[in-house]
Amino acid sequence: MRQKEHNLLFLKNYLIPGIPKEPKWYYVFVYLPGATEAVPAGRLLLDEDARHGLFEYGRRYRQRSDAVPVDPVALPLGLARYECREVNRGLFGALRDALPDYWGRLVIATQMRIAVEALSDAELMLLPSATRTANLDFRPTPNAPEPVLGPPDFADLAALLAVAERIQAGEMLADPLLTSLLIQGSSLGGARPKCTVRWQGVLWIAKFPARNEDYNVPRVEYATLRLAARCGIRIPEVRLETIGGRDVLLVRRFDRQPTASGDARIGYLSALSLMQRDESERFGYPDIADRMRQQGMAGSENQAELFRRMVFNLLVRNTDDHARNHGFLFDDRRLHLSPAFDLVPTPAPGIGTEFNLALELGAQGLHASVDNALSRAAHFGLERPAAIQKMQEVAHEVGGWRERFAADGVDEATLERLRHSFTERFIEQIALL
Ligand SMILES: Nc1ncnc2c1ncn2[C@@H]1O[C@H](COP(=O)(O)OP(=O)(O)O)[C@@H](O)[C@H]1O
Numbered sequence: 001m002r003q004k005e006h007n008l009l010f011l012k013n014y015l016i017p018g019i020p021k022e023p024k025w026y027y028v029f030v031y032l033p034g035a036t037e038a039v040p041a042g043r044l045l046l047d048e049d050a051r052h053g054l055f056e057y058g059r060r061y062r063q064r065s066d067a068v069p070v071d072p073v074a075l076p077l078g079l080a081r082y083e084c085r086e087v088n089r090g091l092f093g094a095l096r097d098a099l100p101d102y103w104g105r106l107v108i109a110t111q112m113r114i115a116v117e118a119l120s121d122a123e124l125m126l127l128p129s130a131t132r133t134a135n136l137d138f139r140p141t142p143n144a145p146e147p148v149l150g151p152p153d154f155a156d157l158a159a160l161l162a163v164a165e166r167i168q169a170g171e172m173l174a175d176p177l178l179t180s181l182l183i184q185g186s187s188l189g190g191a192r193p194k195c196t197v198r199w200q201g202v203l204w205i206a207k208f209p210a211r212n213e214d215y216n217v218p219r220v221e222y223a224t225l226r227l228a229a230r231c232g233i234r235i236p237e238v239r240l241e242t243i244g245g246r247d248v249l250l251v252r253r254f255d256r257q258p259t260a261s262g263d264a265r266i267g268y269l270s271a272l273s274l275m276q277r278d279e280s281e282r283f284g285y286p287d288i289a290d291r292m293r294q295q296g297m298a299g300s301e302n303q304a305e306l307f308r309r310m311v312f313n314l315l316v317r318n319t320d321d322h323a324r325n326h327g328f329l330f331d332d333r334r335l336h337l338s339p340a341f342d343l344v345p346t347p348a349p350g351i352g353t354e355f356n357l358a359l360e361l362g363a364q365g366l367h368a369s370v371d372n373a374l375s376r377a378a379h380f381g382l383e384r385p386a387a388i389q390k391m392q393e394v395a396h397e398v399g400g401w402r403e404r405f406a407a408d409g410v411d412e413a414t415l416e417r418l419r420h421s422f423t424e425r426f427i428e429q430i431a432l433l
């Protein structure tokens, strides 16, 4: 069995704990637009203890007529050498976006039998993976080959769900073969259990139910994404599949494009990277909208849609709307807002409770209110009447959430549980504007 042999080889060759943390050069590869094999673009010197990174483009790469920047904001092709200090542990935006977060780290740490915190960024970079976010890869030498292992298949999901469950339960002895398969699918960011799978010829992110959750989050996320689509927000293709009695959300990967020779890759930047800010810094939707304009992203599919997304998050109480839950795609040097993802209402304790979003909405900072959301409309390229009209369109659709969620199979108990997340008060205020 080929895949099995590859997995064993993978375990033997790569999962050796303790890649030294001292600064070392890593080669950054780029999948050029339309290409299914990466070329070396430059090298990165990462000093994790000093939180310092140095990136140099390769001379030959810069001379290519089809070269694209590794990161169009932090690392434009103009200069040969860039330094990154302090921000995001010394990792330039797009490079940081290409590494896993808590979930992927947990799976790898379990396999390596070490604590999640002990895992270095360098270890994550050098773990071969064909499912990394976007169009970048990291390799130990400039002539290192393509990763051999592909992502798992849809048919593997039942087994992967079981091993993901054991990993969440803190079991260190999860099945090593299955875990290495799960690792192949776990290079995306985020904290929730998930795995990239191939299904019907294309790649999807399968988002699993998490352990100890007392309601069906995958189904609620499915319904929320579909509600967002009704509000004029672009979303990826989504499906809900029941596997072994448990609902799994499948979200089609927007950073892959099937071609005759395999999956071509599309560049990606989180909003955090677009802003070139550190995870710990505070900023808001209007700041992102300003930066979008500077980067040539004015107009309805970009700035105005970001405004819709902010209003949607306000109205469904999605308080996990941080800057890595917004993203941008780039191909052939053009940046644009990616389809929306990770939209889930946060359960609210009761009617009329005050709350904050994770990103500032306007003049009153993080405070969730209709006034605050309207206060900086001009930054999104919207006159007040146009902003109000968009708000009203979103509010009208969100007002019908209960019927929509019920039609998507969300049960009565969950609807009750989420009732206070959809702030009636806001919807009423918006109708009167
Ligand atoms: N449809 C998609 N295609 C490609 N990448 C995606 C897609 N959806 C999300 N991502 C990337 O994967 C990361 C994790 O996904 P997300 O849905 O935010 O998971 P979590 O709920 O664990 O935070 C995101 O931060 C984004 O970088």
Ligand SMILES: [Mg+2]
Pocket: 189, 190, 191, 324, 325, 342
């Ligand atoms: Mg997320």
